[in-house]
Amino acid sequence: MHSKSVPIRTRFAPSPTGFLHIGGARTALFCQLAARATGGEFVLRIEDTDRERSTQASVQAILDGMAWLGLDYDEGPYYQSERRERYQEAVGRLLEAGLAYRCYCSRERLEGLREAAMAAGEKPRYDGYCRDRSDRPEGIEPVIRFRNPLSGSVAFEDRVRGRIEVENAELDDLVIVRADGTPTYNFAVVVDDIDMRINLVIRGDDHINNTPRQINIYRALGAEPPEFAHVPMILGDDGQRLSKRHGAVGVMAWRELGYLPDAMINYLARLGWSYGDQEVFSRQELIDLFRIEDVNRKASRFDTEKLKWLNQHYLREGDRDQALAELLWHMEQAGFNPASGPEPSRLLGVQAERFDTLTELVEQSRSFYQDFDDFEPGAAKKHLRPVAAAALTGLAERLAEVDEWEPDALQRAIQETADALGIGFGKIGMPLRVALTGHGQSPAINQTLWLVGRERSLARIEHALDWIAARTAAGA
RNA sequence: GGCGCCAUCGUAUAAUGGUGAAUACAGUGGGUUUUCGCCCCACAAAUCCGGGUUCAAUUCCUGGUGGCGUCACCA
The missing domain is CATH 3.40.50.620 (HUPs)
Structure with missing residues (x-):
């Protein structure tokens, strides 16, 4: 701790x-x-x-x-758009103290400045044309610029980067209030962070370069800068x-x-x-x-x-209520009616370890909630063959007698049927799986039976038997 | 281009001035199994390059290279 x-x-x-x-x-x-x-x-x-x-x-x-x-969050949300007076008040103070000034330069002039600097291979920056201007041209809505110190440097101890220092000569007089009177980002953050008593600013490292100028603004406003932590x-x-x-x-x-x-x-x-x-x-x-x-x-x-790996971990071992709530949301998105199939918590218990995401899980659980019309061709061709008919028939009879439709009893029923017919579990499992779900992949077969439910299971086995009969009749 | 930041397996992270440089995900090969999956075992895989300090550098310093960020009346 x-x-x-x-x-x-x-x-x-x-x-x-x-x-x-x-x-x-x-x-x-x-x-x-x-x-x-x-x-x-x-x-x-x-x-x-x-x-x-x-x-x-x-x-x-x-x-x-x-x-x-x-x-x-513990406070907020605050909206900068509702804090205009605060910014105006702060700008007023800066203006009065001579720490900010009105700039009447046209966008054209600034654009020209930028191009010239670029052409000369220099860093584009404001040249301070209005910095010491005293007249007030008519008909132009000025922007307000911050009077950044010309010499010295700004240094701060970043909580993740360590010491960072930048020369003031690298910084120019940034606009802090637009011509329409709204504050710009670099100014508003400072005023807000001071007002909200933020003492640790955590933000993306794309803001590292803004930090020195913001620190200058903090000082101009007479406030102690907070600590900064720029994350990658x-x-x-x-x-x-x-x-x-x-x-x-x-x-x-x-x-x-x-x-x-x-x-x-x-x-x-x-x-x-x-x-x-x-x-x-x-x-x-x-x-x-x-x-x-x-x-x-x-x-x-x-x-x-x-x-994905973490997601499966949380699906299996994480907060049950959260997983269930999300599962329900996805089922709804997929058009499932939770009432037309197993309890979602049962579904989750059985399926969670088989999928990385809920979208896959839900998509692969369709047959537990909705009937299907056709068998997946490959799976049917391979597993719903005439030889499987006897197994399925025997199984249907045995399953009809199962008192409690739950995994253990179902497992015994299948095993007994296989034993009685003298065949391996596999010979009966795959045909049953295809009969129940329409395709070849599903949870352990007794779990699948459990999820599909008694009524549906028996009906689907019948359906599969019909399908096999039709196939046989067609001479396949 | 100026300024700033960064640099360990494919990826995310460990570790240490001296190790077989670790763990996890992914990958590969096996095993278990009634399908898929889960699970189990094993394998493979990295200190960007150069110089310096040092008995010893992946670690400290410095140069380079590369990557990223930023240079607005965007945030």
Whole structure:
């Protein structure tokens, strides 16, 4: 157990321009774990200052994704769009103190500047044209820029990267308020994190380069910067940045693919973070063992194979209620009526070890809930042959007498039938399997019988016998 | 291009200034089995390259290479 004296307050601050991304989910998880480990709080804040791109649907998608994963927060969600006065107040202070200034440069001029710099092989940056300007041109809505220090450097101790230092000369005067009066990201985060008393900022390492300028803004605002921890990115299995091209990048897409929230959380936690060689962690263990400084510095690849393995583990040994709830959801998606077949918990008990995902499990359980019309050709040809007719007939008679339709009794019935006929278990098992499910793969045959149920089993055996008879008659 | 970050089996992670460099997933080969699967056993697989410090470097330093990130009135 790692105890930290100061409770940590973290925040997850997604911008609502899409669904909850896998990388974002992991960042949120790390934030939650870091906070909970110290008895601190995990805050959710929606960064919707860009009104052009933010949508309510995205906000909902992010909330849904977090809810599904069980990433509950202690405060929020706060919306930046509802905090305009706070930003205005802060800008006012900066303006008054001469730490920010209005810039009337046209986009054209800035564009020209950028091109010229690029052409000269230099870093494109604002040249400070309006930095010391005192007049106020009419008819132009100015943006407000932060007056970044010209000399010296900014350094900070990143909790996962170690010391990072950048020269102020590398930083230019960034825009903190747009012409329309809305704050830009780098300004809004700082104001928010100060107001929300965030003392550990955990975010993707694509923000490392923003940190020095944000620290300058903290100081300009007279606030002590928080601690920072930049976690590495999650790449696709090809080592490239995750994008739609990689298929499922949204968390909820993985639900549809049949994965469990706990498996996803475990996988994500273990991607970039480790505790010795341990692979499986309960939520509580995660909270107890997680330390942000144990997070790796290297970008990692998303490995579906390992997720599958964990998913099966949780399907079999994880939280029963969660697995059942997801199973029901998938059955509904697949159009099954749970009442028309075995109890879902029985299904799960028998099928969990046979599949990695719930989608496969459900798809392969169809015959327990719905009747089928045709046998899978290959399986029928191979196993529903005339020689199987005697076995099936004998079995039907024996099964009709079974008092309790449960695995052990069914197993005995099959064994006795095989013994009576003097044939091996295999000779009777496969024809029965095909008769019951229409194809050649299913749980252990007594379990299959159990799941299909008495009525259906007997009817299907009859049906198979008819099929064999027809085949024989056709001279096959 | 400037700046910044990163570098151990295919993947994710361990470990250590001295080891046979470990574990898991995936892979391969067997075994068990009434199908698939589960399970069991075994095998294969890595310290990016160069220089330095050192008795000893995968580990510390430095150069290179490669990868990634970032250079907006996006976040």
